[in-house]
Amino acid sequence: MHADTTRAKKFAFLVHPRANVAEDMGRVWGPLGRVPASAWDWGLRRMPVPPLPLASVRRSDRSPADGAEGWIIVVPVGARQMLSEDRRWVLGRIERAVDKAEALGAGIVGLGALNTPVTGAGRLLRERPGITVTTGNAFTAHLTVEGLRRLLPAAPGTHIAIVGATGSVGSCVVRLLADEPLGSDLTLIARGQRRLDDLASNVRASGVSVRTTTSMDAVRDADLVLVLTSAADAVIGSPHLKRGAIVLDDTQPRNTDPALQRERPDVLVVDGGLAAIPGIDVRGDIGLPRGLAYACLCETMLMAFDGVTVDAVGAASVEHAARMRDAARRFAHLGFSLAEPLSFGRPVAWPEPALVDAEV
Structure with a gap:
């Protein structure tokens, strides 16, 4: 039995380029991947690069006429810059990405990767009426x-x-x-x-x-x-x-x-x-095989599909992890289960149980 979708909201999930900035920016638009890393370090700090759309997200149980359920947005700050640059500058870039999410119609905004720690697990972002923020950490913990x-x-x-x-x-x-x-x-x-x-x-x-x-x-x-x-x-x-x-x-x-x-x-x-999401269509390259998503992105989706209006910021709680576990069960027709394993991005088998020596 499918969960009720009448309270569902649109969502946006914020990511950023990781250690290899050129490779990740190439996922936004192929030619960007040919820009040297040194140029990216200089350009992202000194040029007014806007938040960039990376992907849209749709559900298999909704009509195509309903349009996108959510969007994945790139905050134009590299991983090393996230941790080394002035925090006010970094927060300004993240706030602009939230502005973009709001303009697209998102009611839930999730923080991916280092967007979470540099915003104090979301607590340093300014409050916005109608926007619910999550770190995605509770479902990740589960x-x-x-x-x-x-x-x-x-x-x-x-x-x-x-x-x-x-x-x-x-x-x-x-x-x-x-x-x-x-x-x-x-x-x-x-x-x-x-x-x-x-x-x-x-x-x-x-x-x-x-x-x-x-x-x-x-x-x-x-x-x-x-x-x-x-x-x-x-x-x-x-x-x-x-x-x-x-x-x-x-x-x-x-x-x-x-x-x-x-x-x-x-x-x-x-x-x-990583979670398996066979019923979710991510239209863009998020650096994972098709049908998989990061758990923090999944929590953002689950909160949006459930129409949650309470922020999930700060330290992830056991109570919220339980709520997200239960939401995953309600939306199990779309996936949200533990994915088959990858190792450095490549599929591997689950390891066999270790052999235990019999007692003499």
Whole structure:
């Protein structure tokens, strides 16, 4: 039975060029991909480049006469610029993209990739009547836990390290794991010890074994590594990983070193936060195979289809993750389930459960 669509809104989802600015701008318009990276760095900072439409989105259960359900809009700021330029300048570019979304008729605006952390998880954006904002982090957390649940049996052991544990997605993932433990030991890794300790105390109350650290050295002990950092480049490479480790990388731009494919054939890196959306037509190149979408984009869609009017900004909550899980079930005829795995953008099979030696 299909969900009621009478309250549905239009939506817009904001993205930005990642580490390879030329490649991502080429997705907007092919010839832009031939502009040298150095020219992009200069041009995006000094030229009045407007927010650019990347794709439109339609639903298979709606009439073509209804037009687009939403749009994907490029904020013209590269990933490194997002983290290094004056925040007021970056926020101004993002606000202009929200203006574009509003002009198109969007009632829900989602923040993709580094648009979320640089806006303080949406809290630094100015309020606009009739516009609901989401980071998309709650549904990302839900799908991440589903991915961990699928991957843990194939890991060499049950020790999970969560890198970026106190962030918006990370803290929600940890709390979801406290509510429904996977039978694993957790190591929480982040920059601030106080926030780590506060988060860990909540988890320990549920009986989950957890330790905290600000050192990346702890990753070397983990069987399954979840990466939830916000960086422009790789933070996880060969020296960080034990033999046979599995890595679930939820980051955009990705924070796992592509050299792992060559240097560590014993390690499996799975691209996280991806949903299958066979009933959604994304008319444009978002850097994913057709029929797949990032979970944060999916949350934006689900909130729009449900006609949600309450912002989902700041740290993602367990309650909102549950609402998005339930919304995904209501709109299951369109997809919104955990996607088949990719590794550095290429399809791979789910790993087989690890063999356990029989007790003598």
